[in-house]
Amino acid sequence: MxxxxxxxxxxxxxxxxxxxxxxxxxxxxxxxxxAPTAPDTIPEDKILKQDVVPGGWYWTTNIKRGQTLRIVNTEATPGIALQVWNRHDPSERLNTADTIKVQWTARIGKGRVLLSDMGRAMMAITEDTCGYHDCVAGHSTAITNEKNYGPSTLRNSPMPVRNSRDNFQIAAAKLGLSKRDVHQSFCAFAPVITGEEGKLHWQDDALQPGAFIDLRSEMDLTICLSNCPHPMAPGGSYEPQPVAVILWDAGPVAADDLCRNGTAEAIRAYENTDPLFD
Incomplete structure (x- = not known):
C-alpha cells in the first residue's frame, strides 16, 4: 500500500x-x-419592520447580525423561496447543497443553520411551526410554470403569473447584482419528501394557515423572498396567497443556543463566522 x-x-x-x-x-x-420556544405573537416593542408580500411578488431587505426574520404563512401558500447574500460581500451567498451535506440531513428545520459557500453560518432557524422546507428541488421558473399550469391557465389567469427565477433576477438587478448572483433557494413551507423508491414527492395536507419560521441573521445580510408557488406544488391554477414578514429583535443569544451548539458541524460554522465580528 x-x-x-x-x-x-x-x-x-x-x-x-x-x-x-x-x-x-x-x-x-x-x-x-x-430548546425554548419563540412567542407566537411578537411584542410590539420588538418589531423593527413588518410587511405583507402579495402572491406572485418579491420582497427585499437588509438584516443586521442578530436580528430575526419571521415569515408567517397566513394562508398556507405552497412555498416561499429565499435568496441570501452577505451584505458586505455578495459573492458570499447561501449554499443549500452544503447546508444539507455538512449537517448530514435534508430535513432543515428548527435548530439547523443555513450555510454560505464559504462554510459560514448565514441564518439560524430558531423557530419553526411548519417543519417542512426544501433545499433540493429549487424555486419556480417560467418553464416550471408552463409545465404545471399550461398555456391556457397562464393566459387566462386573473393575476399576473410570475415565477421566482424572474423575480430574483429583477431584484438582483435593483440591488446592483446580476443573474449570476441568483443561486439555489431555501424554500420555506415546501413539504418535499423522499419516497421509499427514492423519488421526491409533495406531502399533501402538510401546510397549515398561520405557520411561521424564524430565521436569525448570523451576519449582515441582504435577502430576497419570492412568493410564488413551489414547482412541485399540486393544483392546476396559479393562486399564491400573501405572506407576512416581520423583522424583529429576539434579544441576546443564549450561551447554550440550540443552533450554535446543536451539532459539531454547526459549532465549526460559527467558528468560521464569529471572527468576522470580533
Missing part, C-alpha cells in the same frame, strides 16, 4: 466516522426537545 493510498483510506474512514456521528439519532433531538 502506497502512502497516497493509505491517505485516501484514512480520509474515507474519517468521512465514514463523521457521517455516522452526524446521522446518529438522539443527541440533537434531545437538544431540540429541550
Amino acid at each position: 502506497t502512502a497516497e493510498t493509505e491517505s485516501i483510506d484514512e480520509l474515507k474512514a474519517r468521512y465514514a466516522a463523521l457521517k455516522e456521528t452526524g446521522q446518529k439519532e438522539g443527541e440533537f433531538e434531545a437538544k431540540l426537545a429541550a
Whole structure:
C-alpha cells in the first residue's frame, strides 16, 4: 500500500466516522426537545419592520447580525423561496447543497443553520411551526410554470403569473447584482419528501394557515423572498396567497443556543463566522 493510498483510506474512514456521528439519532433531538420556544405573537416593542408580500411578488431587505426574520404563512401558500447574500460581500451567498451535506440531513428545520459557500453560518432557524422546507428541488421558473399550469391557465389567469427565477433576477438587478448572483433557494413551507423508491414527492395536507419560521441573521445580510408557488406544488391554477414578514429583535443569544451548539458541524460554522465580528 502506497502512502497516497493509505491517505485516501484514512480520509474515507474519517468521512465514514463523521457521517455516522452526524446521522446518529438522539443527541440533537434531545437538544431540540429541550430548546425554548419563540412567542407566537411578537411584542410590539420588538418589531423593527413588518410587511405583507402579495402572491406572485418579491420582497427585499437588509438584516443586521442578530436580528430575526419571521415569515408567517397566513394562508398556507405552497412555498416561499429565499435568496441570501452577505451584505458586505455578495459573492458570499447561501449554499443549500452544503447546508444539507455538512449537517448530514435534508430535513432543515428548527435548530439547523443555513450555510454560505464559504462554510459560514448565514441564518439560524430558531423557530419553526411548519417543519417542512426544501433545499433540493429549487424555486419556480417560467418553464416550471408552463409545465404545471399550461398555456391556457397562464393566459387566462386573473393575476399576473410570475415565477421566482424572474423575480430574483429583477431584484438582483435593483440591488446592483446580476443573474449570476441568483443561486439555489431555501424554500420555506415546501413539504418535499423522499419516497421509499427514492423519488421526491409533495406531502399533501402538510401546510397549515398561520405557520411561521424564524430565521436569525448570523451576519449582515441582504435577502430576497419570492412568493410564488413551489414547482412541485399540486393544483392546476396559479393562486399564491400573501405572506407576512416581520423583522424583529429576539434579544441576546443564549450561551447554550440550540443552533450554535446543536451539532459539531454547526459549532465549526460559527467558528468560521464569529471572527468576522470580533
